[in-house]
Amino acid sequence: MGEVGVGGSGSLGPGPEVAAAKLLPFLAPGTRVDLQTAAVRHVLALTGSGPGRELLAGQAALLRALAELAAAPAPAPARDAARALVNLAADPSLHEPLLAADPGLPARLLGRVLDPQWPWAEEAAASLSNLSREPAPCAALMAALAAAEEPGVSGLERLVRALCTPGYNPRAPLHYLGPLLSNLSQRPAARAFLLDPDRCVVQRLLPLTQHPDSSVRRGGVVGTLRNCCFEHRHHQWLLGPEVDILPFLLLPLAGPEDFSEEEMERLPVDLQYLPPDKQREPNADIRKMLIEAIMLLTATAPGRQQVRDKGAYLILRELHNWEPEPDVRAACEKLIQVLIGDEPERGMENLLEVQVPEDVEQQLQQLDRQEQEQLEQECQELAPEPWGERAAPT
Helix, strand or coil, X not given: CCCCCCCCCCCCCCCHHHHXXXXXXXXXXXXXXXXXXXXXXXXXXXXXXXXXXXXXHCCHHHHHHHHHHHCCCCCCXXXXXXXXXXXXXXXXXXXXXXXXXXXXXXXXXHHHHCCCCCCCHHHHHXXXXXXXXXXXXXXXXHHHHHHCXXXXXXXXXXXXXXXXXXXXXXXXXXXXXXXXXXXXXXXXXXXXXXXXXXXXXXXXXXXXXXXXXXXXXXXXXXXXXXXXCCCHHHHHHHHCCCCCCHHHHHHHHCCCCCCCHHHHHHCCHHHCCCCCCCCCXXXXXXXXXXXXHHHHHCCCXXXXXXXXXXXXXXXXXXXXXXXXXXXXXXXXXXXXXXXXXXXXXXXXXCCCCCCCCHHHHHHHHHHHHHHHHHHHHHHHHHCCCCCCCCCCCC
8 A cells, every 4th residue: 555645735844853742642542533633634744755754753652642543443533543554654664663662553453454343444454564564563463463363263364354255344345455465475374374275275365366346455365375386395285176276377367369179178167268358467566476476386397287287378378479568578488488498307396496506596697687677678668657656545
């Protein structure tokens, strides 16, 4: 979630530290709601700029009061306080001051995320998503999840249920639980939970790769699945009939192409005879993550064979012909080369475990840098206008 805008200039004016400190009494519990609201709106304006966030980083008591307000019941201005936290958490340099000011912040936000009646749960999820990008806050959140366990239900299971249950919170869509789960899945303990065959978590996530209402949710789920694919010991299970992950990764990459009967028979049933109005995933970053997930599944010889046998090359061939983004097209080319190329030498079948000599690794890194520079030049030629500001949440 990008930075949240608010009316007002957010100008710091003279003596900004003093001015910020003077806001603190108006954020305290029991203060008149109109005064609280005005103070929170001023803080929200400050969080919309780098100098404003830098100023607030040194105001521990104000940050703690803001965090408490973000979880306070009506009539407190919890929404604006929560939106301010989203902006603060989007700045990695604020993570340490936020946690120092309120060590219980991850647990406080998690409680609101999992409350099916809390109206600002989406903002709480966005704050946690931003915080969990960095190792220390992510570890604190994992600890909060462990403490959020209910009888027979772990904290992570509660989070997955909230993500996968339509209408879990009728007042908040909870799309940002997707990137939150993706961030958590960078940790081995979270991946162990997600890949536990007895929990059927991955199977519940797979349909969300086609979620029509939110690229944020789709991207978070695809990122989670990609991170799970790093665990090559689970590839056979992921590709096998219990999960059958490959069609869910390929379907968003497929277009309306009309294959021959012979080619059609090579594809999984879900990829056969797609309608003429079938659209590919519109988000280039998500398309690239889908390709990367499939690439990880080809790390072992059995995995490569299963991906080949299910006709992945056919979908990737048409994607490559269509793909407008140079970096995504390059990722697609690399995957195609793995599928149509010769098998590695004996003893080097697992590409995730191959030890690369240092001099060769340096040469490969140099080639990667050159390729990246070329891709960036192509991107500039395709899109000469600079990217705009990050979108504000609805």
